[in-house]
Amino acid sequence: MGLGAAAVMLPSTLSAVNFRETNKSAFEGPKSHTVDDAMKELYGTSKTTVGKVKLKAPDIAENGAVVPLQVSSDLAGKTVAIFQDANPESLVAVYTVPADGIIDYKLRIKMAKTGTVTAVVQDGTTLFSASKMVKVTAGGCGG
Amino acid sequence: MAKKTRIKAKEKKGITTVKALSKHAMLSYAEAKSQKKEANFITSIVATVDDKVVYEVSTSQFLSKDPFMQFKFKGANKGKTLVFTWTDLKGTKRTDKAKIK
Amino acid sequence: MLLNVVKSTVLVALASCIMNANDFNVQAEKDRIALIDYTIAKFEDGDKNRDKFFPYSTDDELKNNIQKNVKYEDLRKGNYAFNKQGQYSYNEINEMPPYDELVEKGEELYEDNKALQKCFPDVTVAGDYPYFDEEKKEVVSLTGAINKCLTDAGQKAWNEKKGKMAFFQSYIASETKDAEKKVNIQINSAEAAAAYERGKEFYYTQRGYLKLSCATCHVQGAGKRVRNESLSQLAGHTTHFPVFRLKWGKDKVENGLGTLERRMAGCVKDQGQVPPKTNSKEMKELLYFMAYMSNGMNVDGPDVRK
Numbered sequence: 001m002g003l004g005a006a007a008v009m010l011p012s013t014l015s016a017v018n019f020r021e022t023n024k025s026a027f028e029g030p031k032s033h034t035v036d037d038a039m040k041e042l043y044g045t046s047k048t049t050v051g052k053v054k055l056k057a058p059d060i061a062e063n064g065a066v067v068p069l070q071v072s073s074d075l076a077g078k079t080v081a082i083f084q085d086a087n088p089e090s091l092v093a094v095y096t097v098p099a100d101g102i103i104d105y106k107l108r109i110k111m112a113k114t115g116t117v118t119a120v121v122q123d124g125t126t127l128f129s130a131s132k133m134v135k136v137t138a139g140g141c142g143g
Numbered sequence: 144m145a146k147k148t149r150i151k152a153k154e155k156k157g158i159t160t161v162k163a164l165s166k167h168a169m170l171s172y173a174e175a176k177s178q179k180k181e182a183n184f185i186t187s188i189v190a191t192v193d194d195k196v197v198y199e200v201s202t203s204q205f206l207s208k209d210p211f212m213q214f215k216f217k218g219a220n221k222g223k224t225l226v227f228t229w230t231d232l233k234g235t236k237r238t239d240k241a242k243i244k
Numbered sequence: 245m246l247l248n249v250v251k252s253t254v255l256v257a258l259a260s261c262i263m264n265a266n267d268f269n270v271q272a273e274k275d276r277i278a279l280i281d282y283t284i285a286k287f288e289d290g291d292k293n294r295d296k297f298f299p300y301s302t303d304d305e306l307k308n309n310i311q312k313n314v315k316y317e318d319l320r321k322g323n324y325a326f327n328k329q330g331q332y333s334y335n336e337i338n339e340m341p342p343y344d345e346l347v348e349k350g351e352e353l354y355e356d357n358k359a360l361q362k363c364f365p366d367v368t369v370a371g372d373y374p375y376f377d378e379e380k381k382e383v384v385s386l387t388g389a390i391n392k393c394l395t396d397a398g399q400k401a402w403n404e405k406k407g408k409m410a411f412f413q414s415y416i417a418s419e420t421k422d423a424e425k426k427v428n429i430q431i432n433s434a435e436a437a438a439a440y441e442r443g444k445e446f447y448y449t450q451r452g453y454l455k456l457s458c459a460t461c462h463v464q465g466a467g468k469r470v471r472n473e474s475l476s477q478l479a480g481h482t483t484h485f486p487v488f489r490l491k492w493g494k495d496k497v498e499n500g501l502g503t504l505e506r507r508m509a510g511c512v513k514d515q516g517q518v519p520p521k522t523n524s525k526e527m528k529e530l531l532y533f534m535a536y537m538s539n540g541m542n543v544d545g546p547d548v549r550k
Contacts (some may be wrong), residue, residue: 056332058329058330058332058333059329059332060329060330060472061255062330062331062333062334062337062490062550063490063491063494063550064334065494066333066337066490067333067492068332068333068336068337069337073319081364086413106336106339108336108337135473138549139471139472140473140490140491140549141488141510141511141514142550
């Protein structure tokens with residue numbers, strides 16, 4: 001099921017869009033493992049145009065359990081999704097951008113190992129993306 | 144008994160920036176298995192001002208423990224109340240409010 | 245560039261003159277100023293001065309990762325003062341750090357405990373510890389002082405490394421930081437100077453099967469790497485305690501905060517040695533020396549590290 005239908009029905013009242021229900025297969029199940037598959041489950045396609053999206057992340061995470069990310073874009077995007085390929089399932093979060101919303105989100109994620117984080121902004125029928133590799137090491141001197 | 148979310152909300156020049164730190168173990172399926180506990184993590188977060196949705200996100204097991212989030216939205220909201228609600232896999236909800244300064 | 249080093253040296257020297265106008269800290273002051281000068285000179289331009297300070301570091305590291313012209317005020321940030329790769333995570337996590345709720349727990353511990361209120365009527369004292377007790381002729385650490393306060397009042401002593409001790413110390417540190425107070429360790433007698441010297445000797449003594457001294461990594465080694473770890477500098481080390489380490493707080497946030505003693509014990513273990521006991525003369529004198537090296541810097545605790 002593609003993203004188009006859900007986005008059009010976006011209400012501005014309390015009942016928020018819950019992608020875990022509408023696009024469950026993107027979060028869990030056999031098609032949730034690779035970034036490519038999860039994107040297809042969420043959008044119907046995994047084809048993106050690189051650009052117009054800024055993704056900030058550390059080059060090396062101080063601790064894989066707390067990796068700070070920032071996604072921003074000037075696009076009038078409807079949804080913003082974050083994927084990574086370091087964990088068993090690749091979809092991390094899907095934001096619905098409300099009216100008066102600004103695409104400038106920060107969050108902290110956990111990554112089991114070195115991987116690439118991808119942020120996708122859906123603008124109309126085009127998917128724009130940005131990716132960044134984050135290295136994760138086990139470390140820190142001293143008990 | 145869910146613990147409270149710390150929220151800092153500030154409006155400057157028509158843009159409100161909200162920082163929120165929720166308290167949740169965020170146990171992924173893999174972590175739950177190795178710790179012999181039940182997996183449970185925040186699956187959705189919604190924030191509203193005057194019943195209007197200003198932030199919503201569907202989340203996975205891969206947000207950090209005690210997840211931090213920051214978001215922004217437009218509008219003259221100084222003095223208004225931000226209502227921040229998370230729901231987790233087991234259906235537990237936690238709502239906290241903060242005044243936008 | 246040399247002029248800047250001279251300028252900062254003069255400023256630092258002046259600041260310390262006003263603080264400690266006596267004879268017993270003359271050697272300590274010389275040591276401290278020498279350490280600051282060395283540290284500032286080292287991080288002025290790692291790439292240009294590689295032969296002098298970083299003979300084994302890679303091109304990539306020196307050109308891209310080690311920041312130039314690190315300021316005195318930034319030394320309290322540990323390796324985040326110069327390690328560009330870590331700075332993004334550090335700054336982002338500090339926007340809403342995980343220890344905020346633990347500082348509040350520390351505040352609650354204080355408000356619920358009349359004995360603590362009596363021993364510490366002013367909680368902005370993080371920069372004054374450890375101090376040399378002239379009557380007992382021994383160094384008193386903050387951890388030791390807190391436990392003595394509790395046991396004198398008939399209460400149970402706290403674990404010296406984490407938990408309530410760390411929460412309460414984080415409240416003290418946080419209040420001291422808000423009051424913008426500085427590290428102000430005093431050496432006012434010959435015995436105090438001797439205690440300082442013993443702490444310094446411990447710091448510079450090679451030990452363990454790796455024959456490492458604290459200084460090997462944190463004076464000569466500051467800025468260099470041990471595998472992936474970017475070694476932090478002694479100057480500013482004790483300013484940010486208790487420290488919240490992401491690796492300690494991974495499973496339970498309450499375990500994330502640790503006292504100076506917890507950290508030093510871990511470090512000595514890494515050297516392949518048995519660490520001195522938390523309230524031992526050795527540990528306290530070591531902390532006395534280390535804290536003196538950060539004299540004049542802003543108290544910056546608690547803070548986040550990996």
